[in-house]
Amino acid sequence: MAEVVVSSFLQVIFEKLASLVLTKFELGGDFRKEFEKLEGTLPVIQAVIEEAEERQSKDKKVRIWLKKLREAAYDTDDLLDKLTTKVLRKDKKVWKSLLSLKPLISYFKLYDEVKGIRERLDDIATEISNFQFREVVVYRRSETGERRETGPFVDASEVLIQTRHATVVSNYRSPTIPDVLNGARKLRTLNLLLPLNDDRKALSSIFTGFKHLRVLNLGDCGVKRLPKSIGGLIYLRYLDLSNNFIETLPDTICDLIHLQTLDLTFCYDLVELPRGMQKLKSLRHLKIKFCEKLTQMPAFIGELAMLQTLPFFVVGRTFPESLFQLMQLADLRGELEIRHLENVVRDEYALHAGLFYKKLSRLVLAWGNDHNERKRGKPLSVQTIRCHPSVIVEDLIEDLCPNPVLTSLALKEYPGSQYPKWMNSDTLRNLKELALINCRKCDHLPALGQLPFLKILHMQGMDTLVDFGSHFYGSECNGRPFPSLKQLVLSNCPGLKVWESSDSREAFTCLNKLIITRCPNLMSMPCFPSLHYLELRYCNAFILKSAAKMKSLYALVIDNFPELLFIPKALLENNSRLVTLTISACPMLSSLPASLENLRALKLLKIAWCELLDTFPKGMTNLTSLETLEIIECPGLVSLPEESMEGLSSLQSLSIENCHSLTCLPAGMKHLTALQHLTIMYCSNLASLPDSLPHLSSLQSLNILSCPELVSLPQGTTENIKTLRNLQIRDCANFMELPEWIANLNLLRSIAISGCQCIRSLPQGLQHLTALQHLSIRDCPELESRCRKWHGEDWHKISHIPYVYIGSLVLQKRDDALT
Incomplete structure (x- = not known):
């Protein structure tokens, strides 16, 4: 891909050369002659470059010629940058000393570089006649000289010398830059994808070893401090320091006068930018997003006249x-x-x-x-x-x-x-x-309803706002208010009482998401014809009457209604297409409406922190699409109706947490043939699980935590539960044994047991579970003793398991168990 950009690269060199010649500095007669020759050579090459790029894929000789041209163009660009840098810095003393010939070595070294570049390009231009390009080019060498030997074969060191772009990928085991890369002294692009871990020595070697870098990516390398030597990368255009731990930058970074992009995104610890940043006249993009500790700007940042990106x-x-x-x-x-x-x-x-x-x-x-x-x-x-x-x-x-x-x-x-x-x-x-x-x-809003393309409106913390009246919608002669609004968030408006409709005009025709939080005095709201998502938190219960008029809801959240006694029947009746329903933190709510049975499209039902709720409606059996059921922190819940389980044929996940009055689960759970994940946590009075548990033919994970009254899993056969992959039993103080049918769980991969002091042994059939990869036993004193490596009575049952954790500190692996 690099070959096809030679033409545009030459154009850049033309522009730099013209800019340099137009400067006020007097370069001296010898320099002028070389630049005049160079200006004559480049157009000859440019005349055929387009055809050469077209032919390179088929003509090997043209491809080699383009490669030499590309390398020469890189070196020409480096040299012109060096001269331009001196012009930008207005380093008059240096130029004066050069022109006065006092430091002869510096003068002749710079002159030799210019002459050498010109001669290389002369050689390349002379070769054009060998290729019979359509563009007729007659080129005569301006002076005699020996042409250097060139050829298609180069050794490895030559390849490194010619390398211009490199990416180093490493890991924490070898976070170093390969020594071989040090030979690529003319690198232009270096991407480091390795953890430097604030290795300033490695950084210094980069800054001093690759002087020709244009692009340097140190993003997410663990850098904390940059060495001052970074100021030596005078040709650098792009510097990525994003996602590092940098607090400050060295002032020498302001010497990078060609720098166009400085990326400090996600440098959360950055507290200040360096002094003298106004010297970065070429800077176009200063990316400081998410640098929240940065509390002041560098002085005179306005002098960065080319700046295009400044997040804040x-x-x-x-x-x-x-x-x-x-x-x-x-x-x-x-x-x-x-x-x-x-x-x-x-x-x-x-x-x-x-x-x-x-x-x-x-x-x-x-x-x-x-x-x-x-x-x-x-x-x-x-x-x-x-x-x-x-x-x-x-x-x-x-x-x-x-x-x-x-x-x-x-x-x-x-x-x-x-x-x-x-x-x-x-x-x-x-x-x-x-x-x-x-x-x-x-206390009044602008006529926001007249913004024709407004899609998202967020209003928060408006203490003195009392109503949404006609001024909110705007003039009647200007069409429908809020014609494009899709999402409206209204939060922390304690004085808001009235939300009027927009007279005879249809408003909010596209609104599909509405969130209202902490507006305790808002009693009503308009009807939104296209609303799909409604979230009401910390609001007055009367607002649910307005919500009941909606007929297009797919998702409904009712949260933190401390005085809510019941949910309006019409709310669920009119929104039978609901897909998700969440009712939480309603401490006075004692029952769910019977209209819940109408929600045949419901996929997720979450009931949480409803202290007085004691049962679920029998009509739940009609929720044939329900996939996830979460019952959390309902201490008054005594039971789940037997018949409610029969229709839940799509249920995949059931979670019951902190329901302390629940003593058992319904036998009807055998109908949950699609259930994959069952979690029961902190149910302090749950004494048993239904005998139908082994009939859950799709169950993959069973998690039981902090159920102190539970003694065991139900006995019986496991002709259907063979899909179980993960079993977890924790902090069940009276749990005594695992059932023998566990030996039939051929797909079981993980068992975790902790805080079950009454378990004394493991089932004999455990040793036949060849798929079992992980076993963890902790805070079970007697069982831990029986599972001691080599000497425990149950060790032979578990010695085949690759990863075994016994106790809080002992790790046993299969590899050392077999030694």
């Missing part, structure tokens, strides 16, 4: 870190989050930031410590935003008007009492996502 900007109180610095970053695009807007000291800085002229797709305007507080788990409601006394926050946000190309907008901790006028204008016509987080003083 932290406003400081001094001019070098102020919002004014965004003015010169005219090419910013993609995502931008402006943090700590309370630090703005002058309103006009916001206007100078020029957000309207930046083609941003996502913009976040944030006040306060949103990220740090979230990380520490503190409630954001306690924040007090103190803005500079000379700043009127409503005027400030008006000047932060974005470009109409914006598709995502978020306001966080906005301390003003009014939203900006541009939120009601055509400015947001392309908006698809909007988040209003903790705008606590705003």
